Amino acid sequence: MNLSELVGQHAETLQSAVRANAERTFHAHWPEAPSGKIYGETANDDGLAAFMGQKGQPFVGLLQTSDGPTVGQEVSPYGFDLGVTYPGTNVEALISRANDARLAWTSCSPGERASVLIEALERASKRFFEIGYATMHTTGQGFVMAFQASGPHAFDRALEAIAMGYSAQSMFVESVDWTKPMGKTSVTIQKSYRIVPKGINLVIGCSTFPVWNTTPAMFAGLVTGNAVIIKPHPGAVYPIAIVVAEVQKTLRDFGFDPHLCQLAVDTIERPITLDILRHPSVTVVDYTGGPQFGAVVEREAAQANKVVFTEKAGVNSVVFDSAESLDAALDNLAFALTLYSGQMCTAPQNIFVPRTGVAAGDRQLTPREFADALTERVNALVGNEKAGPGTLGAIQNANTARRVEEAAGLGLQVLRAAAPVRQAGFDNARSISPLLLLTDDSRADVFEREWFGPIAFVIETESFDSAVEHVVRGVRQHGALTTLVYTTDSNKQQRAEDAIVGAGAPVAFNFNSYVWVNQSAAFSDFHGAGANPAGNATFADLTFVTARYNVVGVRVQK
């Protein structure tokens, strides 16, 4: 198949995604269920076999040049070494190959680039199950979540970014004959508008969402004509390496240099992120990860006038005022606290409750009664042998486990203690149930910090409005990726919406069903407001794509 046939082949996929970005109704190009009926009866077995075959071996399938001794230090949070190794990296060589690869890609039309990238996603989607196992055993996510987050959800986010980049680049004509009337005469200039990509786009990944948090920037960078360098967290390379390999093969098959998309793997001991970032050819930097290193990335990039997008983290809050059905609300909240053991940058940490209590139908619960009821729902989910361990998954990083111990030692009232969780088949898994603490708003010194992991606080406040004020202060000072408010009072709802949105954080109200505040839907929810200290990136608004290129005009006298 040649390039123009490919454009035709994926036109419907692209146009549907463009339409979904504008209309923001439900849209999913890849079904989220890890089901044999959808993906083939042997897909799970094949994926697991591929994963087992890759363990302990050099990673298979990359087309890029290796610059030195291979590296690899992934360890499954379920308790074993992966032993996969990847090409070694020399920064100068990496950049040089990226620069060499750029010209032909830049010369393509946005539609051609979009089609090649959709083709790459379609090919990589055939490996969703392997990606799922690779994600499970680098991040600690339960398999179903790993499949969804790194598979269909991440790929839909990638398609969203491709479509947004295509839309933005297509907002103006490519060329025009411009005729200026001048009384009895006129003058005509033939004009064309060329997309000039910024150059090389470095995408720095994180250990907990190695695919979902990388694909938006990766495909936004590529669709706007840049070369990309993917620098994954050394602890979570394998899942995104699969995507990179499929992109490289697709590029090659359509006549492009696979080095347009390179994987740059380093180790904890010898990091290379800043060496790549500081190279003058690197003009766009994307970062997802912890706030401390994120601040370094932001500062270094800004000083060198590079475009920088960050998605760090903040302190996500809940305000619980009232609910029609307390059980449905608490089930939803308990799941949000439990899912992947709070290791989502969108997971709630602080649950503010007015001192006057929580209204549930005709009942009125004291803060303590509310806290106990929430604890009970968390206990029920954790203790559910079928659902609990898979929902919790394992703890990616030993530091997170230590943080749970630190929080337990704060001297606050313990609603439920963290405890080891058995993950069937993985006796050495680092799996811990959530720690829930009760306090009041005099302890801002504690709860205004980010406690990444399975740690949450129920916090008594003076009133609903003082709870919202706490949320707003947290958003302004530390940032937030999500907030969640439960209230049956429409005036309170409007006040909370205005205050929280005004502070630059998204807000959800009264979630009580199969949508959780931690999750954002591609094509509909903008992920990361970009308007508070939690980060300046939004997956995928216009700026997320337009800042990656310029439009440069050519004028020819006719």
Added chain:
Amino acid sequence: MNLSELVGQHAETLQSAVRANAERTFHAHWPEAPSGKIYGETANDDGLAAFMGQKGQPFVGLLQTSDGPTVGQEVSPYGFDLGVTYPGTNVEALISRANDARLAWTSCSPGERASVLIEALERASKRFFEIGYATMHTTGQGFVMAFQASGPHAFDRALEAIAMGYSAQSMFVESVDWTKPMGKTSVTIQKSYRIVPKGINLVIGCSTFPVWNTTPAMFAGLVTGNAVIIKPHPGAVYPIAIVVAEVQKTLRDFGFDPHLCQLAVDTIERPITLDILRHPSVTVVDYTGGPQFGAVVEREAAQANKVVFTEKAGVNSVVFDSAESLDAALDNLAFALTLYSGQMCTAPQNIFVPRTGVAAGDRQLTPREFADALTERVNALVGNEKAGPGTLGAIQNANTARRVEEAAGLGLQVLRAAAPVRQAGFDNARSISPLLLLTDDSRADVFEREWFGPIAFVIETESFDSAVEHVVRGVRQHGALTTLVYTTDSNKQQRAEDAIVGAGAPVAFNFNSYVWVNQSAAFSDFHGAGANPAGNATFADLTFVTARYNVVGVRVQK
């Protein structure tokens, strides 16, 4: 008239502008001719009378609070003090008023904001002639140019920015019911997407284009819901003060706080730009002006994670290889060199000519013959008593006049010396004809610097390709806002286009009529590529508007 009627009234203007931005054909909402037939037979006299009446008086019409002793130090380059004074400024008070004004404006729809701003432009357009005289006597531009640049052209750029901002904010629905199918059931979330402006937008003006270089950012900031603070150059306040006054009156008339758009005037001795820029409430900064202070603005803004747009300057080049009609080409180039005495950030400075000479029809000119022919055309224009003085105008800044002397003392071969030019009626005008120097490409130490003002170099190079290489090196190292190439060879044209566009500068070919490389047309030419060291702003691409706000989601369980 109320706000919704106003939306209807300006709907056609807005939609035409939106369409023009996409199609990029010729579009002008305000005719550029300073003609009584268009603007009213008494418009010129009325404008002049308004200007004469304003001289020596406190500026009339601003609705903003004054914070202290009035200031004003404008001097006409045509040789007299303007003596206009403006409200004094206290930075904290200025910011506080801007913040107080924001809420109601933020709550408007993008269409409502666009309509109020178009209304303000329509009202201010009634004062084009006064704006023209105010511009002439602050910048030194000849009257016709002053009228066009600060009147119709600047207002079309403002309308372009309004339309682009409106388009971008309207690319997604405002709200949607999102229903996710889940097998036999489904879940519905009511979603809305709120535009959250960044906050306060500081717009720093320059002395040579106080309106044209300010209105794009000013109206981009406002249409995206921000408050703006206009900090003009202390030498060129009056023209933009008129626009600010009309915006303030329009805001008041439609129930908004006029402090959404404030003028902050300072003096050369006591500058306040950085004090405003550093205030934490100021989140977006626009700058047009010299590269030195521009670099300070960029650094300070970047360090504080503020959005910053700059349009500085660079070294604009011409390559002259061949032309079908040498006379037509040279007339065009001579005009570009002479217009406003080279005081445009888009004016050519370096004219590269291959050592092998210039082909013109069946003639072949040596570089010296070419240089002499160009000199002759400049002489003819300068010496034309009707056209010359008005085209040249006067020199805004005494430093520019000194720079001409410095250049004359470089020891290069003088093609034509700069000389005083008489401006009828203004015996003390600082008006100077262009200095043209001849050199070769061994003197990169000289011509690779920016020589702002009526200074140009004809530079002999090895070949066409080495000339293009010089241009590209200049673009990469010092930036450029324009480049211009004359060649009848389509291969050479393509090579030049690829090289120069690839380096991030726009390029024009074979201009030989009534369009000059210095000028860019609203709705069609993107001004400022944003892709080279001359600045990161483009009037008006998508990023120019989208970086001024975020989209923040609200999700409500149904």
